[in-house]
Each structure stands twice: as C-alpha cells, then as structure tokens.
Amino acid sequence: MFLRLSRDNIRGLLLIAPVMTLIIGLLIIPLILVVITSFGSRSPDGNVIYGFSFDNYRRLLGITPTGFDPLYLEILLRSLWLALQTTVAVIVIGFPLAYFIARASPRYRNLFLFLVLVPLWTNFVIRIYAWLMILRNQGVLNSLLGWGASLLGLPFQPLDLYPSDGAVLVGMIYEFLPFMILPIYTSLEKIDDSLFEAAADLGADALRTFLRVTLPLAVPGMVAGTILVFVPVMGTFIVADILGGRQVILVGNLVQRQFLDARDAAFGSAAALILMALTLVVTIFYTRRFGFGEEIVSA
Amino acid sequence: MPEYAVELRDVSKRFPGPSGEIVNAVKNVSLQIRDGEFFSLLGPSGCGKTTSLRMIAGFELPTEGEVYIHGRPMGQTPPYRRPVNTVFQNYALFPHMTIGENVAFGLEMKGVPKAEREKRVKEALEMVRLPGFEKRRPRQMSGGQQQRVALARALINHPEVLLLDEPLGALDLKLRKEMQLELKRLQREVGITFIYVTHDQEEALTMSDRIAVMSGGRVLQVGPAHEIYEKPNCKFVADFIGETNLLEGKVIHQHGRQVEVLLAGGLTAHAESDQSLVSGQQVFVAIRPEKMALRPYDGAHNVYVGRVEEVVYIGTDTHYTVRLAGGQRVRVREQNDDPFSRPLANSGDEVRVYFDQTPARVLTE
Numbered sequence: 001m002f003l004r005l006s007r008d009n010i011r012g013l014l015l016i017a018p019v020m021t022l023i024i025g026l027l028i029i030p031l032i033l034v035v036i037t038s039f040g041s042r043s044p045d046g047n048v049i050y051g052f053s054f055d056n057y058r059r060l061l062g063i064t065p066t067g068f069d070p071l072y073l074e075i076l077l078r079s080l081w082l083a084l085q086t087t088v089a090v091i092v093i094g095f096p097l098a099y100f101i102a103r104a105s106p107r108y109r110n111l112f113l114f115l116v117l118v119p120l121w122t123n124f125v126i127r128i129y130a131w132l133m134i135l136r137n138q139g140v141l142n143s144l145l146g147w148g149a150s151l152l153g154l155p156f157q158p159l160d161l162y163p164s165d166g167a168v169l170v171g172m173i174y175e176f177l178p179f180m181i182l183p184i185y186t187s188l189e190k191i192d193d194s195l196f197e198a199a200a201d202l203g204a205d206a207l208r209t210f211l212r213v214t215l216p217l218a219v220p221g222m223v224a225g226t227i228l229v230f231v232p233v234m235g236t237f238i239v240a241d242i243l244g245g246r247q248v249i250l251v252g253n254l255v256q257r258q259f260l261d262a263r264d265a266a267f268g269s270a271a272a273l274i275l276m277a278l279t280l281v282v283t284i285f286y287t288r289r290f291g292f293g294e295e296i297v298s299a
Numbered sequence: 300m301p302e303y304a305v306e307l308r309d310v311s312k313r314f315p316g317p318s319g320e321i322v323n324a325v326k327n328v329s330l331q332i333r334d335g336e337f338f339s340l341l342g343p344s345g346c347g348k349t350t351s352l353r354m355i356a357g358f359e360l361p362t363e364g365e366v367y368i369h370g371r372p373m374g375q376t377p378p379y380r381r382p383v384n385t386v387f388q389n390y391a392l393f394p395h396m397t398i399g400e401n402v403a404f405g406l407e408m409k410g411v412p413k414a415e416r417e418k419r420v421k422e423a424l425e426m427v428r429l430p431g432f433e434k435r436r437p438r439q440m441s442g443g444q445q446q447r448v449a450l451a452r453a454l455i456n457h458p459e460v461l462l463l464d465e466p467l468g469a470l471d472l473k474l475r476k477e478m479q480l481e482l483k484r485l486q487r488e489v490g491i492t493f494i495y496v497t498h499d500q501e502e503a504l505t506m507s508d509r510i511a512v513m514s515g516g517r518v519l520q521v522g523p524a525h526e527i528y529e530k531p532n533c534k535f536v537a538d539f540i541g542e543t544n545l546l547e548g549k550v551i552h553q554h555g556r557q558v559e560v561l562l563a564g565g566l567t568a569h570a571e572s573d574q575s576l577v578s579g580q581q582v583f584v585a586i587r588p589e590k591m592a593l594r595p596y597d598g599a600h601n602v603y604v605g606r607v608e609e610v611v612y613i614g615t616d617t618h619y620t621v622r623l624a625g626g627q628r629v630r631v632r633e634q635n636d637d638p639f640s641r642p643l644a645n646s647g648d649e650v651r652v653y654f655d656q657t658p659a660r661v662l663t664e
C-alpha cells in the first residue's frame with residue numbers, strides 16, 4: 001500500500017499545517033534540543049559541551065563520585081509533597097466556593113465567577129509580593145495580631161511566618177485556587193436539578209444527596225482542577241523564590257537557577273526533563289485511576 | 300369521610316415572577332384521587348399541571364391549601380419523607396451509577412440489606428422487561444429503556460402513589476403508543492395509584508380512569524374519558540378535547556335539560572345543558588363533527604340548510620366543511636361506509652345538516 005493523496009487529504013493537510021508548524025517549531029524541536037543538551041556538560045565559561053553522558057542524571061539521582069547525595073532527590077520529593085498539599089488544600093477550599101457559586105441564583109453567578117477571576121488581573125509577582133507584605137515580621141497579619149493582643153492586654157511576639165515552607169504553601173494555594181474553583185464549578189453547574197429532586201424523591205436527605213449525587217458528579221471537575229494545579233505547582237519557582245526566601249528550593253527553582261545562576265544548561269535540562277517525566281507519570285497514573293471524567297458527565 | 304389516595308383541598312401556588320410580578324400557577328384546586336386509580340392531569344402548556352404534581356411530591360409547597368396523602372396532611376413534609384415516587388420527564392437517572400444502582404437507590408436509602416436489594420432490583424427490571432441490565436450505564440440505554448428504568452426505580456419502593464410528569468414526552472410516536480400500553484399493564488399489575496401529567500388528550504383519553512382538565516391554573520372538569528368528551532362542561536373543555544363545532548347564540552328558553560338557542564342568522568338550535576340558564580344569556584352550542592350528518596334521518600332535532608365549502612377525504616371518514624344559512628361554518632364528519640367511498644356531496648353543493656339535541660351541549664364561556 002502506498003499513500004494516495006486525494007483532494008480531501010491535501011485540504012486536510014493544508015488546514016492543519018499552520019498548527020503543526022507551530023507545534024513542531026515551538027514544542028517538538030525545542031524539546032529535542034533540551035534532550036540533547038541534557039546529555040552534555042558545562043564548559044568552564046558556562047557554555048554547553050555537547051556529548052553523550054548520563055552524568056547529569058546520575059547527579060540528580062544522587063550518584064556522585066564521592067557517594068550517595070540525596071540533595072536533588074529531596075528537592076524532587078519536597079516539590080511533590082508541596083504540590084500534593086496545595087492540591088488537597090485548593091480542593092478543600094475550592095469545593096465549597098464552587099458549590100456556593102453553582103447553587104447561587106443565576107443573577108449572581110456571573111458576578112461571583114468574575115470575583116474569582118479578578119485577582120488574576122494583577123501581575124503574578126505582585127500578588128505574591130502582597131503575601132510577603134502580609135506575612136513578614138512587621139507585616140499586616142502580625143500588626144493586626146499585635147493590635148488585637150494589645151487590646152486584650154496580652155503579651156505578643158510577632159509570628160515567624162516568612163520566609164518558610166508554610167508561606168510558600170499559602171502562596172501556592174492563593175495562586176492556584178481559581179484553577180480548581182472553575183472546573184469544579186463547571187461540573188456542579190452541569191448537574192441537572194432534577195437529579196437532586198430524584199434523590200430526594202427516593203428518600204435521600206440533603207447530606208446523602210450530597211454524598212451520593214453531588215460529590216461523585218463533581219469528580220470530573222476535581223480531576224481537571226488537580227491537573228491544572230498539580231502540574232504548574234511542581235514547576236513554579238517565583239512563589240518559592242519570594243515567600244521561601246532562598247531556603248525553599250523546588251524543582252522549578254532548581255531548573256531556573258541552573259540556567260540563570262549556575263549557567264549549567266546541561267544539568268538544568270536534565271532537571272527540567274525529570275520534572276516533566278515526574279508530572280507526566282503522576283498525571284497518567286491519576287487519570288488512569290480517575291479518568292478525565294468526561295464519560296461520567298456526558299450521559 | 301371517604302379516604303382518598305391523594306386529596307388537594309383548595310390548593311393555590313404563587314411564584315414570584317421574573318420581573319417582580321406574581322405568577323398564579325395554580326388557583327384554588329381541589330381534587331380527590333381514588334386509591335388504585337389511573338388519574339390524569341390534562342391541559343395546555345403552562346396550565347399548572349407540573350406545579351400541581353410537584354406539590355404532591357413535595358418539591359413545592361402550596362401557598363394556600365393542603366395536600367393529603369391517604370388522609371394525612373402533608374404540610375411541610377419534605378419529599379424524602381413522602382410515600383410517593385416520581386417519574387421525571389427527562390428520567391433523571393443518575394449518570395454515575397449503573398442501572399442496578401439507580402434502581403436500588405430508594406431501597407439503599409431505606410437501609411434494605413444488599414442481598415435483598417439485588418433480588419428486588421432483578422424483579423423490578425424483569426417487571427419493566429429489562430432483565431439483566433443491572434451493569435449497564437444510563438447513557439448506554441435508549442430513551443425508551445431509560446424510561447423503563449425510571450419506572451422500575453420508582454416502583455421498586457412500592458410507593459402509595461406514583462407521580463408521572465409527561466413521562467412519554469420525549470419518545471417517538473410508535474414507542475409512545477407501546478409505552479402507553481406498558482404503563483397501563485404495570486398499573487393494573489401493581490395496583491398503585493398513578494397520577495399522570497400530559498398535554499396529549501389522546502393519551503389521557505385512552506389511559507385514564509379519570510381525567511382532570513386544567514386551564515390557567517384551575518381545574519375545569521373532572522371525570523372519566525367519555526364524560527369529558529361527551530359532556531364537556533365549558534367551552535374550553537369542549538374545544539381542547541377532540542374537535543368541536545361551537546355555534547354562538549342566545550338562550551330562548553329552557554325546559555329542564557332541554558334548551559332552545561337562537562343562533563346568529565335566525566337559526567334555532569335544540570340542545571341540552573345541566574346548568575340552569577336564563578333567557579337571553581350568551582351561550583355556545585357545542586356539537587362534535589361526528590354527531591352531525593349529511594344523510595337525512597328521521598327525528599333529527601336540528602336540520603339546517605347549508606352549502607359545502609370543502610371536502611376532505613381522510614380514509615375512514617370524509618370531512619365536509621359546510622357554511623350554514625346563518626353564516627356559521629361547521630365541520631361534519633361522515634363515515635365512508637359506502638363500498639366505493641363516494642362523497643355525499645361536492646364542494647358548492649347545497650346540503651342539509653342533521654343533528655340531535657342530546658349531543659349538542661349548551662356551554663358558557
């Protein structure tokens with residue numbers, strides 16, 4: 001068999017050509033370059049010496065000439081752990097909000113959705129800086145607490161909130177909450193009211209209706225939200241940079257510093273690929289387990 | 300006092316409308332629905348059928364009046380504590396559950412053990428002729444099948460009353476006819492009171508023991524199919540159910556049930572009424588096309604001269620549109636029992652139209 005190009009085939013190819021050019025030029029080729037770079041090494045003046053060695057990967061996994069060093073593995077694990085904490089937290093906070101918006105009267109729904117999105121109009125860095133202002137020693141929060149304590153006549157020691165892991169977590173939650181609220185809202189909003197009535201009709205009170213109908217039907221939204229939150233949290237470096245001081249290093253920071261500070265593009269590429277592989281594995285595992293959820297909704 | 304399966308006493312429901320006005324969805328409705336009855340609520344769109352049904356189910360609470368189920372006032376009782384189940388128009392099957400889980404849902408809520416649930420789900424699915432469909436998902440079923448699942452899911456709970464809101468509305472004509480028979484069969488089998496909402500008069504006529512005809516939030520007439528059809532009590536019912544000729548006129552005088560009416564153009568009609576009317580009152584004489592004849596017969600109470608305007612052959616029957624001497628246009632339906640189905644008259648012919656006094660009903664607005 002050989003490929004015969006009919007008019008339809010040619011027209012189809014022409015139609016996808018621009019997109020394919022973009023994908024190949026901006027995604028596939030750079031990715032191949034990153035892969036190639038990751039097997040190279042750093043020249044003394046900070047350029048890449050191309051070659052074929054697994055040294056960068058060995059270093060990431062902690063295998064060094066002088067023995068086992070878990071430094072980078074710890075960074076990976078810490079990033080995973082933070083992404084997990086963030087995801088769980090935004091589900092716990094985002095679900096009730098999404099539920100509230102979905103059940104609000106249609107007149108207010110758009111207003112509430114708008115309010116969810118408003119913070120995104122401010123620059124990312126500025127938003128995180130705002131948290132620095134809130135959390136630092138002489139920040140808004142400590143001032144308020146101190147003021148409250150003085151009113152009650154209690155002694156007050158400013159809380160050491162910044163810089164810390166906790167501050168990074170708060171920043172991540174704040175940053176990614178909208179990306180959980182919106183998909184959960186979409187799932188909830190799609191549920192036909194008659195399903196709630198059917199549950200009530202069949203003897204389910206409000207709590208059981210929630211557990212047996214509302215919650216399961218919101219799963220697709222939570223799955224989508226999880227992918228939208230978990231993956232970028234793993235790669236974001238600004239939040240940790242600003243709120244973690246220079247102490248909290250995540251995979252994202254590692255990659256960024258290798259490229260910009262250490263000027264070791266080869267090692268940075270290897271770290272970036274490990275980050276990609278990790279998120280890919282987590283995402284695949286997760287969607288295998290829970291599906292993308294569309295088959296549940298599209299009944 | 301007789302106990303009814305469901306009783307509505309002077310029930311009204313008002314909704315706040317979209318622009319602040321008040322929508323009177325149901326106005327002072329009183330109904331008595333007997334145990335084991337197939338009862339239909341019939342009426343045009345927006346007449347308050349669904350709202351009435353939802354007040355029985357408990358999804359809406361009456362603004363005024365009270366709903367009784369087997370004599371018990373329902374008050375504020377929430378839907379999950381009422382001994383009724385609903386079959387929704389869009390079926391409302393839970394998309395994330397299998398058919399088995401859907402059907403078992405009511406029993407699960409009641410805490411019936413799993414083994415018994417499974418047994419009864421099996422029986423229920425057999426009853427609606429879907430044996431062995433437990434593992435499927437709703438989206439893998441056709442509309443008609445989903446309809447049956449919805450029925451099984453409701454009936455498995457042995458409700459005192461089953462409420463059905465246009466359950467066949469989404470099905471095509473053939474399937475709808477099939478499901479009508481199926482529903483009748485099920486209702487006889489389980490002996491449960493069915494309250495059935497429809498705007499399809501034929502469906503209501505063929506299926507129901509009794510029908511309540513609604514319009515504008517009110518119940519206009521309640522009775523068995525033949526009574527609603529043969530003896531409509533108002534112009535709306537006569538017009539809504541089947542086809543009818545309405546002749547406007549004024550009462551001349553009344554003798555018991557017999558009424559003489561002066562029609563426009565000086566014709567006199569002999570008709571009947573159960574109401575007491577006064578001379579000069581503005582009325583309508585309602586007469587069904589099939590109760591009128593072009594073939595002369597002895598003893599007809601009313602005979603009018605007219606001219607045929609249109610002849611429409613529809614197989615078993617032929618419809619003749621006749622303009623009477625008084626200017627009224629009527630439709631006459633004659634059976635094609637002549638071996639060659641020859642028309643009794645052609646367009647433009649002068650004819651006489653005959654009908655009796657009993658099927659001619661005097662109705663007020």
Ligand SMILES: Nc1ncnc2c1ncn2[C@@H]1O[C@H](COP(=O)(O)OP(=O)(O)OP(=O)(O)O)[C@@H](O)[C@H]1O
Nearest residue numbers: 314315322324343344345346347348349350351498
């Ligand atoms: N929740 C509501 N809020 C405001 N108005 C309502 C509400 N539900 C029903 N109505 C109004 O009440 C009236 C009766 O509605 P209902 O749904 O009972 O009609 P229906 O007889 O079932 O009509 P259909 O055959 O179209 O289903 C309509 O005018 C409708 O717009």
Ligand SMILES: [Mg+2]
Nearest residue numbers: 348349350464
């Ligand atoms: Mg309705």
